[in-house]
Amino acid sequence: MTSPTTPHDREKVVSKLPAWLRQNLKVRAAQHGIEIQAAVEQGIRAWCDLAATTAAVDTSGADSFSTFLPPGQWEDFRVTCADRRVSLIQGLAQSIQLWLDSNPAPDVTRPEITRRIIVCNQKGGVGKTAITAGLGEALAEDSNTLHSVRVSKALAKALRASEVQDGVEREEDPLDVENLPGPGLQVLLVDFDPQCHLTNQLGASPLPLNGDSLTNHMAGDPKGDLRDLIVSIDDDTFAGRLHLLPACNDAFLLDVRLSAVRAREAALERALAPLEADYDVIIVDCPPSLGLSMDAAAYYGRRRDGEKPGQSGALIVVQAEDSSADAYELLTTQIDDLRNDLQIDIDYLGIAVNLYDSRRGYIATSSLQGWVDIKDPRVVGLIGDLKEQKEAVRVKKPLLSYAPKSQQAIGMRALAREVL
Template sequence: MKTVAVVNQKGGVGKSATTLNLGAALAEVGRRVLLIDLDPQGHLTKALGLQAAPEHANMAKALLGQWAGELAELVTVYRDNLTVVPTSEDMFLLEPQMYAKTGREYLLSLLLDAMRPAFDYCLIDCPPSLGALTDDALVAARTDAEREGWVLIPVEAEDSSLDALRLLLRQINTLQTVLGIRVPIAGLVANKYDARRGRIATSTLEAYRNHPTLRLLEVIGDRKEVREAWRLHQPVVEHAPNSEAAGWYRNLAKEIEAR
C-alpha cells in the first residue's frame, strides 16, 4: 500500500476535494483506495455524505490504543474500490492526548501497517495545522525499505499560499532530521485557479511552476463541475465524467501512479 498525505496547514486550499477526487480517479482504474479523514472538522466525511464515526469505535480511539476491535470495523465502504475512515467528534480532543504518548509520531503508521495488504493506496486528508495529527500523517507517508509514500501539497495561486508552503517544507525537513526518516514530496496541485483574477494569480502559479525543488503536478481550474460534485456528495469523475475537471483529476492520478 502506498500512502499519500494530502497536507497544507493553510485552510481552504482544497485538501479534502483533492483527497476525494484523486481517490475516486484511482478507484476508477481499479485501484483499491482507502481515504482517511484526519481533520476534526470532517470536510471529507461531509463531502462524501457520511456521518461521523460513533464515539465508541473510531480512528481517535484506535490511535490512542483504546479500540480493541478489528480495524476493518472502523471503515465505511463508499463505492467499489473506495473505502473511508470517517472523522469523529472526539478528534477535536485527540492532539493533546497524543502529545503524552511515547512515539506519538508513529501511531497512525502502526495502524496503517495492519491495513496495508487490503489496499493499493491510502490517502490522508490532513487538518489545517502543523500539529500532532499532521506530523503523524507525514510520518505515515515516509518511504523506507518496508513502505512507500509521499506528500501531496494542495495550494492556491495567492501569496499567502506561498508563505504557508515555506512553513510546511520547514516542518517536513525538521521531522526528517529529528526522526531520521525520508518523507518524499510528490509535488503540488494548484486548486481553484482562475487567470481572470489577475497578476497575483498568474505570477503565483508561475512561481509554483518554477519552484527549485517541487513539481507542479496539475492545475485544477475553478470550474462549476467541481463545486456541483461537492454539493452532491460525489466525486467529479462520477458527477461529470466527461468534463475538463474530471480529466484534471485523472491526470493527477496518472502522476501519482507514475511514481
C-alpha cells in the same frame, strides 16, 4: 501508442462491426498501448494464417467501422474470406475476436508496499479534501473502461485547457486529452480532519463521539476493529474499489491525547498498518495543522525500507495566491525538521495547484508561475475553479461519478497519473 507502419504507408478500408466488439477493441488496444489499426492488422494476419475459420461471432446490429491497413492486406483478406465462404464482416469480427483472445486485458499492477499519500497544507480552504477525493477516485476507476485524461505534461497546455474567456469555458485542445483505462486500484481514503469535510462530501456520516474512531486507535484506546468503521463509496462507479475511513469530531483532541503516547510520531502508522494488506493506496486528508497529528501523518508517509523514492510521501495542495506560499514554507519546514530529527526520508510527491482561475488576473498568473518555478517539488496538477466540484459537494457525490467528463475530472486523472 505505437503502430508498426506510418499513416502514409496505409490505406483506408471500410467495413462493419457490432458496437460491443468495437468497444472491446478500443479498450483493449488502449490497455496494451497500441493503435486500433495495429491491433486490427495483427488480428487479420493471425486469422488468415489459421488453417480454418474460428467460431462464428454475433454481428447483428453491425455498424460502419473504418481503419487503416498496410497496402494489399485488405485484398488478401477478401480472398481468404471468399475461400472460407464467410462475409467480410464475419471475417473481420473473427479476426478482431482472435486478437482479443490472444491479447487478454493486463492485470492491474499492484505495489509491493502499500503506497501512502499524505495530502497536506497548514492553510485551510485550499481544497485538500477535494484533491484527496478526486485523486482517490481517479486511482480507483475501472481498468476495463476508458476515461478522458489530460496526458500532456506541458503546464502551458494544461493552463490553456483550464482558461475561461468571455465567461465561457474554452473547449480543450483534443491533442491534450486521451482516453485511457483506469488504474483499477484498491483505494482507502482516510479523513484525518476533525471537521469531517471528506466524510460529509462523500455522503457518509461522521463517527459518533461515544463510539470507536481513528483517534482512539492512535491513542492506544481502541473499542473494536478499525476495519469495521470503513465504508464503501459509490459501488456503481468504483465497483467496491474505493473506501473511506470516516472522521470523528474527537480528532480535535488528538494532539492532547498523543502527547501522552510513546513514539507518538508512529501512532497513525500503528493504527493503519493492519489495513494495508487490503489496499494498494491509502490517501490521508490531513487537517490544516502543524501539530502532533501532522507529525504523525508525515511519518506515516515516510519512505520505508525497500520502497522506491516517490512511491509514498506528501502531496502539497496550494492555491495561486500569496497566503498559500506562507503556509507552504511552514509545512516544508516542519517536514524537514522531522526528517532531520528522526533521520527518515519523507518524499515530496509534488504540488497540486487547486481552484485556479486566470480571470483573477496578475495575482493568480504570477503566483502560479511562482509555484512552477520551484521545480523541486514540481507542480504535478492544475485544477480549475469550476462549478462541477461545488455541485458534487452539494449533492454529496464523488466528482468523477457526478461529472466524469468535466475539466476538473480530467485534471484529477492527470494528477493521479503524475503521482503514480
